[in-house]
Structure formats: structure tokens, C-alpha cells
Amino acid sequence: MRLYLLYLGTMQPGEVPVPGYLIQTADGINILVDTGWPRSFVDHPQNPPGLSIEIRPEDTVTARLAAIGLQPSDIGIVVCTHLDDDHCGNHDLFGSAEFVVQREHYELAKSGHPRFAANRAAWDHPSLRYRLIEGDVELVPGVTLLKTSGHVPGHQSVLVRLPVTGAVVLAADAVMHSSMADAATRELFITDMDDETGIRQSTRKLSELAKNEDAAFIVYGHDAGQWASLRQSPDFYA
Numbered sequence: 001m002r003l004y005l006l007y008l009g010t011m012q013p014g015e016v017p018v019p020g021y022l023i024q025t026a027d028g029i030n031i032l033v034d035t036g037w038p039r040s041f042v043d044h045p046q047n048p049p050g051l052s053i054e055i056r057p058e059d060t061v062t063a064r065l066a067a068i069g070l071q072p073s074d075i076g077i078v079v080c081t082h083l084d085d086d087h088c089g090n091h092d093l094f095g096s097a098e099f100v101v102q103r104e105h106y107e108l109a110k111s112g113h114p115r116f117a118a119n120r121a122a123w124d125h126p127s128l129r130y131r132l133i134e135g136d137v138e139l140v141p142g143v144t145l146l147k148t149s150g151h152v153p154g155h156q157s158v159l160v161r162l163p164v165t166g167a168v169v170l171a172a173d174a175v176m177h178s179s180m181a182d183a184a185t186r187e188l189f190i191t192d193m194d195d196e197t198g199i200r201q202s203t204r205k206l207s208e209l210a211k212n213e214d215a216a217f218i219v220y221g222h223d224a225g226q227w228a229s230l231r232q233s234p235d236f237y238a
């Protein structure tokens with residue numbers, strides 16, 4: 001099994017990375033985790049107030065996949081951590097995949113919550129097949145999805161057990177930065193929904209899991225300093 005860290009763009013100031021991830025199983029299943037901002041942002045970024053989004057053509061999810069020899073039709077499963085627009089902007093490109101999302105999150109977004117409306121055309125495309133799950137689920141041997149509500153209801157993180165590296169936890173936006181890794185003292189972030197208890201519980205869940213699994217590392221969701229230190233695609237962790 002291999003884990004590729006896909007760099008899908010930057011938010012300025014601060015060189016804040018927007019990542020996606022590709023997990024390739026030994027028997028050839030390609031599992032993509034998140035799809036980044038909408039590809040239209042390459043030419044027409046929709047900048048939040050005070051922020052500037054930068055996506056070069058080589059940062060699109062299709063370009064990152066092409067660089068390791070894959071096309072969208074090669075992706076069998078898309079794991080959707082949540083439906084914020086930096087995570088689900090290109091779901092509509094993966095019509096041959098099964099999308100796996102927490103039921104609680106999908107139903108909140110589907111009900112018309114305004115936070116998830118901007119990019120609805122991409123994630124609620126009629127060609128997409130969703131599998132709705134509840135709680136922690138082993139997706140395939142060695143890959144477990146972890147419900148980590150708090151940032152948004154029904155957010156999910158991913159545990160990958162790699163043969164050489166060992167366990168790696170993809171926290172996504174449950175823990176965006178290493179400075180937020182301590183459940184008791186961590187700060188909340190401006191984009192966290194109002195669920196301090198859930199945020200602290202999910203942060204604790206991931207740090208305890210990492211300890212129990214003797215994890216090699218946790219990948220934080222948007223941590224520029226950590227990102228620069230990690231092996232990025234086309235390099236990979238095995």
C-alpha cells in the first residue's frame with residue numbers, strides 16, 4: 001500500500017496548503033481523499049475576505065493524478081472528509097467512483113445548509129454515487145475512516161496502516177495545525193462550527209489513536225510548516 005500527499009493549492013498569507021491524498025492498495029484500488037478547490041479557481045479564484053487562493057495548473061487534482069499515471073476514471077473510491085469547498089471542489093470529475101461520507105454530514109449539506117451550498121453543483125451532481133456511513137468504518141483492510149465531528153458535524157479523518165512507514169493519521173480539518181494537537185488547550189479556528197466539545201473530543205480521539213497505533217505521524221489539515229517537511233507526490237510513503 002502507498003500513500004501519496006497531493007498538493008492542491010495554497011492560501012495566502014502563510015503558504016497554507018490545501019491537500020488531497022491518494023491511497024493505493026496492494027491489490028490496485030485507488031482511494032482518493034478529497035478533491036480540492038474547484039478547478040475554475042485556477043483562473044478565477046473565489047477569495048475569502050483577506051485571503052488569496054493560488055492554484056497553478058499543476059496543482060489541480062487531475063494534474064496531480066496524471067503525474068503518477070492516473071486518470072479520474074482510475075479512482076474507485078473517493079473519501080469525502082467533508083463538503084467545504086477546499087475539499088470537494090472537483091467531485092463531479094469522479095463519476096466512476098463510489099463516494100464515502102458520513103451520513104450526518106451528507107444529510108446536513110443535502111438539507112441546504114448555506115455553508116455547503118457554494119459548491120453544491122460539484123458534490124451533488126446527479127452522476128455521483130454516495131455511500132453513507134455512520135461512525136468508524138474499515139473501508140478496506142488497512143484503511144479506516146474515523147468520525148471526527150466538531151469542525152463540522154460528521155467530519156471524518158482517515159487512518160492508513162502502511163507496511164513500511166507504519167500507521168499514518170490524516171486528520172484533515174479535525175486538527176488543522178500541529179499547534180492544535182493538544183485537545184485540552186487547543187484553540188478553535190474561525191471556520192470551526194460552534195461545537196467546542198466535539199472539537200476537543202475529536203482532537204483527543206485522534207491523538208489517542210495515534211498513540212495506540214504507534215503512528216509514524218499525523219498529517220494536519222492545513223499546516224504549512226509540517227507540509228514542507230513531508231514527502232509530497234509523486235514521492236510517496238509505502
Ligand SMILES: [Zn+2]
Pocket residue numbers: 084086087173221222
Ligand atoms: Zn479545509
